[in-house]
Amino acid sequence: NAGVTQTPKFQVLKTGQSMTLQCAQDMNHNSMYWYRQDPGMGLRLIYYSASEGTTDKGEVPNGYNVSRLNKREFSLRLESAAPSQTSVYFCASRETGGLTEAFFGQGTRLTVV
């Protein structure tokens, strides 16, 4: 069972470059999420998608855009990377309304120099 798959696992960007982080889930979940994790900060929600075709801002959305391409895939885009976006990014999915909780991917470690 693949669960939640994130690509790439590691990435180094120069300031101002753009990139898209990919996430796919094979559990037929309606809701998908993007979090960032910084040392000593826990996980903070960037954007989420409650269902295919909808996206909403979380706690820290500035500098990011998202696309819910279909039910399986939810991508996170950095249009102009900044050193403050150096972080570990996690994608998660969940079956909204049911008694299931979020499953997380393995993370993408991003460094912006």
Place this chain on the structure above:
Amino acid sequence: GQQLNQSPQSMFIQEGEDVSMNCTSSSIFNTWLWYKQDPGEGPVLLIALYKAGELTSNGRLTAQFGITRKDSFLNISASIPSDVGIYFCAGRNYGGSQGNLIFGKGTKLSVKP
């Protein structure tokens, strides 16, 4: 915004010892969750609590949903080396952002053989 205070920030214990950590909030939650994150991995759900006063066990782990709905604790009995990792609490209510999770900043557990 809502915040969770998780303590302690870190623990360094001897194998075989019991561990206790807790989370408190200034606001009420309807769900409390406990996740564990191994190095280089995404968080994995350990225990989910849905009712005030609920006490739930998962092997050597026991967690409780505080009666005031503003706190939760996690106990680990007879710790072993594979318990090493970061433990996160997370809370959810059903107002505002459609029931998204708020995470604590984590408790880093180190176990000395």
